[in-house]
Amino acid sequence: MSHQKLLVKNARGHGQGVVNVLVREGVIMSVSADEPTTSDDVEVVDVGGDLLCPGLIDGHLHLDKTLIGLPWMPHSAGPTRQDRIKNDKSIMPTLPLSVEVRASNLVRQAITKGTTHMRSHVDVTNEVGLDSLHAVMKVREKFADAMEIQIVAFPQDGVVSSPGTIDLLESAIGEGAEFIGGIDPAVIDRDPVGQLDALFAAAERTGAGIDIHLHEPGELGNFNIVLICERAKALGMAGRVTVSHGFALGAINDATFDQTAALMAEAGVSVMTFGPGSSPMLPLKKLAVAGVRVFAGSDAIRDTWWPFGNGDMVERAQFIAYRVGYRRDDDIESTLDLATYAAADIMGFENYGLEPGCRADFVTLPAETLAEAIVDPKPRSLVIKNGRVLARNGVLEDGLS
């Protein structure tokens, strides 16, 4: 943690005029139109009117899977999710760079984009055991001051069809992962109740939260979302259960949607979106009206699953806004909320924001307005984490290896 003093001058707050942000010992001391008097030991950075934004939050990625740092690898899987799982298994052990190296590469890249917090799913399966978890935990330790990382122990192969996995997931929680993951209980495990009961029982035993990949379409996906909500409610897990993707919510009829959304709100089950291109998009406004909380993440970032993605949560907000057809500034700006305040609130990051007393985690965006920053993303002029400058103009500072 930095004990430096820092003054960021000439930033523009959202809906405010020009402000100066004074930081000490990693905490925002003041945000004010007046320039504070400072002593010689204060580093002063003038951002020339760029927009102040709290540190970006990537609510869903896979640090262990990225290929960043390797030469371009053409996508080689067949068309189904099962093909991609199989392909992933055959390629990953052959890579010349370790999980630790590749995950570190992605963390560094995310820092240059202004990301200060993330939730990474990490494969925990009978094949890799806890190896990938250990590697990602090392990365978390290494970047402790630069990136807050939540870890989801992710049973990529399912749990019913892969006996022993539940024990591994519980071990992962014991070692420091915070969430039990899951995936498509019908398509992957062919047993919705079997997978979900096992996951929730493990969560109950360990005190972990839950974050389940749910790509399943239409009525099938909706059925499993309802099963998840019923279990979250029964165990009083409000606020600690997430459905990642939840494509089904964009594909069911209005009456079914209303029922499911009401149940999600009641059970305190949130949903994460990456703004899918070819799967149904979440109806964001309808979810908000129903009281369902939504946050955003990258999902795959240049890995064996998917060649797209670069960890930029401002571009992610753009995709989401584009995908739902937003045109108005307030609508477009609401998509960045999914990667800032809403995400912090749902994911439980504390002391988050731009008020005095908050952790000094913020980024400055070169643009006239937040909407412009989203529709035309430019390199971030400044990225600050725990009061320390980590990147300038899209380039990492020295010493972040």
Next chain:
Amino acid sequence: MSHQKLLVKNARGHGQGVVNVLVREGVIMSVSADEPTTSDDVEVVDVGGDLLCPGLIDGHLHLDKTLIGLPWMPHSAGPTRQDRIKNDKSIMPTLPLSVEVRASNLVRQAITKGTTHMRSHVDVTNEVGLDSLHAVMKVREKFADAMEIQIVAFPQDGVVSSPGTIDLLESAIGEGAEFIGGIDPAVIDRDPVGQLDALFAAAERTGAGIDIHLHEPGELGNFNIVLICERAKALGMAGRVTVSHGFALGAINDATFDQTAALMAEAGVSVMTFGPGSSPMLPLKKLAVAGVRVFAGSDAIRDTWWPFGNGDMVERAQFIAYRVGYRRDDDIESTLDLATYAAADIMGFENYGLEPGCRADFVTLPAETLAEAIVDPKPRSLVIKNGRVLARNGVLEDGLS
């Protein structure tokens, strides 16, 4: 036109090794692995292994509508297309920058992205008359060596409901526009046959091509596409009629699609897509199988209709690939074809390509492969038009005012 000699060294051809491109008097003389012997008067540019790509083609934009160069203007229209037309009319006359200045700004920006050819729709209505056309024609003249611009005379207000417009469209063709435009004959004119008969009659009288905006949904949009094909066929206009958008093609059932696509192929009617976010995406592979030709364009670029867009056809290819869910290199690369070879072929740009004898219109993309260039677009290292360097590393050369 440039009479310079230019040697672009160390480019990589698609699927080839490193090549050197020799240009003289605006024409590609040779593309070869060997370095040609050159005299002192040859400008040599080393692109360090970047990928060679023919000049990008933007098949659909609105030069007269862009707000580029103005301070950010929040989107202020109501939710319907009619609201946006009304809003556009109230704002455009109040802008402090002329059509000529704004259109020039967009042309310059497009050049930095590697665009060398474009088709601009220009409003021709009873309100603006031919004023916007004249302004865009001036811009075309001014940038004659830097950008090839086709012009569509666009009846934004319809023709049946706006008497006198057809005469204006014909005058626009007489003055140098190449295409008669149109828009949603049912929704805007409430008279599909009335609008389409008028447009095709004007095209027949003037010898112009046709390019019709068709946003109409589902079966209604499909009905109008069929009407367009019937008229294109009757008049023998194969290859000279385009449906822009054609969202309906992504929303009708398979049997109806197959019938319409077969008719489009038979009539030689092409379709333009910008990769819409919240409207149905064209089924690109099914269109290709049916023999329907597709090309890509930006559509609105930061205007009163839509705040997104920057004229970058590589990013556009990315949106399209993302939207159709492509993962494989060959699929992803096919989206850039919609803004290069396919577009040139459909739009009738001659001497296009990277063969000796072609116009020296090309761009170099910093990436290992074309697929990587599309999923992770970077500033273009070099943009060449008519043998002249117009931009380097995303920055316009001096003197392109």
